Amino acid sequence: MKINTPTKITITRIVLVVALLVYLGVCAIFSYAGNLGPTYLGNSSITVVGLISAIAFIVASATDALDGYLARKNNQVTDLGKFLDPIADKMLVNSMLIFFAFPWSFTGGYVRIPVFCVILMVLRDLVVDTLRFVAASKNEVIAANIFGKLKTIFQMVALPFIMLNDFPFSYFDSSWPMWVRPSLILVYLATAMSLLSGIIYVIQNAHVLKDKKDEVKTDAE
Numbered sequence: 001m002k003i004n005t006p007t008k009i010t011i012t013r014i015v016l017v018v019a020l021l022v023y024l025g026v027c028a029i030f031s032y033a034g035n036l037g038p039t040y041l042g043n044s045s046i047t048v049v050g051l052i053s054a055i056a057f058i059v060a061s062a063t064d065a066l067d068g069y070l071a072r073k074n075n076q077v078t079d080l081g082k083f084l085d086p087i088a089d090k091m092l093v094n095s096m097l098i099f100f101a102f103p104w105s106f107t108g109g110y111v112r113i114p115v116f117c118v119i120l121m122v123l124r125d126l127v128v129d130t131l132r133f134v135a136a137s138k139n140e141v142i143a144a145n146i147f148g149k150l151k152t153i154f155q156m157v158a159l160p161f162i163m164l165n166d167f168p169f170s171y172f173d174s175s176w177p178m179w180v181r182p183s184l185i186l187v188y189l190a191t192a193m194s195l196l197s198g199i200i201y202v203i204q205n206a207h208v209l210k211d212k213k214d215e216v217k218t219d220a221e
Contacts, residue, residue, distance in 0.1 A: 110165035147197035158186035
């Protein structure tokens with residue numbers, strides 16, 4: 001099977017996410033063993049681990065926009081690409097949301113994502129993805145809405161700031177309450193867009209959950 005360029009880019013994103021997770025996992029192991037602490041860059045709040053994570057995340061996020069653009073421009077949309085692209089996106093975003101919900105010492109632990117935000121966003125994805133699966137089994141396609149797109153944008157903007165311990169906001173917001181840091185406000189916005197888009201998806205596409213027998217009965221009535 002010949003794999004086109006957009007799909008290769010998507011696979012590269014998956015490989016990059018796996019490599020980042022392995023890197024962070026190794027750092028966590030060394031941290032628990034007491035052999036790895038936060039290494040800050042100068043007087044900033046940025047740690048070496050956070051910087052590497054942010055760069056890898058930004059590069060992976062850029063490939064998300066690139067593969068979609070090339071697929072549409074060159075008419076190279078394939079079933080394999082449509083299958084792998086959402087998997088790569090969920091791997092990238094949800095894995096980082098979960099990882100940075102913990103105050104890891106080697107990342108500085110200055111700012112972490114509230115656990116309730118992570119739970120809400122991950123659960124929303126599970127519900128929407130299940131709904132899409134059911135719709136696909138009935139040859140229906142659930143298109144992304146504007147709030148779903150905004151959710152993704154806020155997530156991909158917020159995560160690098162979290163990884164960089166709120167840099168550059170950390171220069172002026174260190175005296176602010178933790179829950180109103182600019183980077184966390186972006187997380188709250190992502191959570192709000194996630195819930196709103198999820199509710200809209202369910203309301204607009206609830207019909208795909210009905211059995212054909214129910215639909216026939218309703219029509220007859």
